[in-house]
Amino acid sequence: xxxxxxxxxxxxxxxxxxxxxxxxxxxxxxxxxxxxxxxxxxxxxxxxxxxxxxxxxxxxxxxxxxxxxxxxxxxxxxxxxxxxxxxxxxxxxxxxxxxxxxxxxxxxxxxxxxxxxxxxxxxxxxxxxxxxxxxxxxxxxxxxxxxxxxxxxxxxxxxxxxxxxxxxxxxxxxxxxxxxxxxxxxxxxxxxxxxxxxxxxxxxxxxxxxxxxxxxxxxxxxxxxxxxxxxxxxxxxxxxxxxxxxxxxxxxxxxxxxxxxxxxxxxxxxxxxxxxxxxxxxxxxxxxxxxxxxxxxxxxxxxxxxxxxxxxxxxxxxxxxxxxxxxxxxxxxxxxxxxxxxxxxxxxxxxxxxxxxxxxxxxxxxxxxxxxxxxxxxxxxxxxxxxxxxxxxxxxxxxxxxxxxxxxxxxxxxxxxxxxxxxxxxxxxxxxxxxxxxxxxxxxxxxxxxxxxxxxxxxxxxxxxxxxxxxxxxxxxxxxxxxxxxxxxxxxxxxxx
Numbered sequence: 021x022x023x024x025x026x027x028x029x030x031x032x033x034x035x036x037x038x039x040x041x042x043x044x045x046x047x048x049x050x051x052x053x054x055x056x057x058x059x060x061x062x063x064x065x066x067x068x069x070x071x072x073x074x075x076x077x078x079x080x081x082x083x084x085x086x087x088x089x090x091x092x093x094x095x096x097x098x099x100x101x102x103x104x105x106x107x108x109x110x111x112x113x114x115x116x117x118x119x120x121x122x123x124x125x126x127x128x129x130x131x132x133x134x135x136x137x138x139x140x141x142x143x144x145x146x147x148x149x150x151x152x153x154x155x156x157x158x159x160x161x162x163x164x165x166x167x168x169x170x171x172x173x174x175x176x177x178x179x180x181x182x183x184x185x186x187x188x189x190x191x192x193x194x195x196x197x198x199x200x201x202x203x204x205x206x207x208x209x210x211x212x213x214x215x216x217x218x219x220x221x222x223x224x225x226x227x228x229x230x231x232x233x234x235x236x237x238x239x240x241x242x243x244x245x246x247x248x249x250x251x252x253x254x255x256x257x258x259x260x261x262x263x264x265x266x267x268x269x270x271x272x273x274x275x276x277x278x279x280x281x282x283x284x285x286x287x288x289x290x291x292x293x294x295x296x297x298x299x300x301x302x303x304x305x306x307x308x309x310x311x312x313x314x315x316x317x318x319x320x321x322x323x324x325x326x327x328x329x330x331x332x333x334x335x336x337x338x339x340x341x342x343x344x345x346x347x348x349x350x351x352x353x354x355x356x357x358x359x360x361x362x363x364x365x366x367x368x369x370x371x372x373x374x375x376x377x378x379x380x381x382x383x384x385x386x387x388x389x390x391x392x393x394x395x396x397x398x399x400x401x402x403x404x405x406x407x408x409x410x411x412x413x414x415x416x417x418x419x420x421x422x423x424x425x426x427x428x429x430x431x432x433x434x435x436x437x438x439x440x441x442x443x444x445x446x447x448x449x450x451x452x453x454x455x456x457x458x459x460x461x462x463x464x465x466x467x468x469x470x471x472x473x474x475x476x477x478x479x480x481x482x483x484x485x486x487x488x489x490x491x492x493x494x495x496x497x498x499x500x501x502x503x504x505x506x507x508x509x510x511x512x513x514x515x516x517x
Contacts, residue, residue: 023300024299026065027062030066030224031055033224033228034053037228038310039309042313045275046205046208047212048244048271048274048278048315049240049243049244049275050216050232052234054271059231059234060072060227061230062302073226074229074230074233083210090206093166094202094206094241096167098199099170100172101191104172104176105191107173108192109187111187111188113186113256115257117258118155118258118259118261119156120154121156121157121158121257121262122142123161123264124139124159124266125163126139127163128163128165128171128172130390132171132175132178137178137179137182139158140343143342143345144505145264145342145510148507148510149516151507152516156186156264161272166240194252198252201248202241202244202245206241209241213232213236216232243270243274246272246273246275246279247275247276247278248279250276250280250283253280254282254283255283257287259284260286260287262287262289263280263287264292264514265317267317269293269303269304269305269306273291274310277291277314277317281314289319290319290321290513290514291320291321292321292339292342293321294323295343296430296501297323297326297453298452300451304329306331306334307331311334316334320334320335320336321338321339321513322337323344323501325499325500325501326500337513338503340504340510340513341503341504341505342505342510344505345504346412346413347413347498348498352417352437356418358418359418359420360383360385360419360422361416361419361421362387362422363412363423363424363428364389365428366391367427368396371392373444373446374423374444375401376400377444378423378472379469381476382404384402384404385405385407385418386408388407394407413437420439420440421442421480423444425444425445426443426452427451429453431452432497435454436498437494438462438483438494440462440476442463442466442476442479452465457496457497458497460478460479461479461482461486461489462479462494463479
């Protein structure tokens with residue numbers, strides 16, 4: 021079997037377990053059921069490695085680690101709850117009105133650093149909602165608070181001053197009874213794994229049973245909290261309201277969708293799958309089982325024509341590429357001096373790998389992820405190499421080619437701009453969002469320093485000798501993976517008329 025065949029086989033196996041496990045809402049928290057590519061189950065099976073042996077000592081250790089991590093998290097969560105009482109601002113929502121609820125991540129550190137609230141996940145949507153007189157409320161998923169709830173004080177100082185937006189924080193919806201439910205969830209959760217152990221003599225049982233306890237050290241209570249939030253919110257909102265939800269089909273989304281669907285039949289959830297999608301990302305793919313279990317939105321809006329999900333029951337529609345509006349404004353600047361550009365993501369190890377393998381390049385511009393720091397890469401920089409900052413598309417205007425890590429969805433954007441892409445991978449990480457079309461012409465993949473120069477020069481040579489063909493390939497990627505965020509397309513996607 022190919023790697024993709026093995027991934028599909030794993031997906032079907034997990035779905036067969038999920039259809040009973042997810043009847044208990046608390047099991048939606050379970051990372052072993054999430055089909056993550058980083059799981060031992062997926063990595064070992066797709067690499068044709070033998071499963072780890074599940075022993076009692078390992079089980080006991082993982083259960084202890086779960087408690088050692090989650091009780092402090094719970095204590096910090098209570099502190100966040102108290103901080104909201106003293107420093108937060110209640111939304112004062114008129115629940116007799118219909119609203120659009122915006123379910124998106126808030127990058128707390130970014131908001132605090134900017135000292136200003138700006139929502140980028142669905143940027144471009146809000147002006148259109150206002151133009152069509154649609155009231156909307158943010159329902160934040162707070163990212164970056166877990167270990168330091170005192171950041172909430174600075175966050176609330178920013179959002180309290182924002183007069184144009186309404187924020188409905190989970191702390192406003194939950195109460196002391198919900199806090200107690202979270203505590204009970206933590207107490208019970210590790211023991212629930214024993215009910216999910218598989219003894220059906222399936223070849224994947226040993227992989228899955230080990231994974232059940234392996235993921236305990238990385239398991240929290242966030243999905244369960246989101247379920248409680250969804251239940252509370254659904255009971256309050258007026259019929260005819262709509263929820264616009266950033267969707268990567270994580271457990272926090274599944275539990276939230278389930279909560280709303282269990283509580284209300286007159287509220288529509290739009291799942292916005294507006295990030296780059298991958299055929300191999302089976303965790304993002306919706307199946308008929310997911311639909312039956314009510315862990316999907318009512319509709320999934322797609323970023324382009326490409327849809328890798330396998331469900332005849334779920335509704336998929338064309339969405340709009342709200343995060344990629346600059347792609348449709350990009351114009352190559354032929355006057356700029358061109359150099360290779362390395363795009364470094366938040367994964368430090370992958371970033372270092374790119375710089376090491378690009379060692380033979382005389383010139384290189386390096387653009388790092390805002391969540392990283394130059395100090396983490398300085399010792400790998402060479403003479404003739406420079407850090408650059410600012411807007412991605414301005415950086416692309418000065419690039420004759422781009423080096424990316426394998427998981428980077430940015431490679432889709434770059435190819436759609438007509439710029440050659442070199443994906444720098446390793447044997448353990450072959451996943452990328454590009455498809456075979458254009459390989460060897462506008463993009464290629466390399467595994468070592470020796471291949472980079474050769475394949476890099478080949479791509480530049482092909483573009484120089486075949487500019488029309490490269491433009492055609494770039495247009496194909498733009499047409500299939502993106503939808504221009506015009507007002508007309510936004511109105512159509514969210515049915516504002």
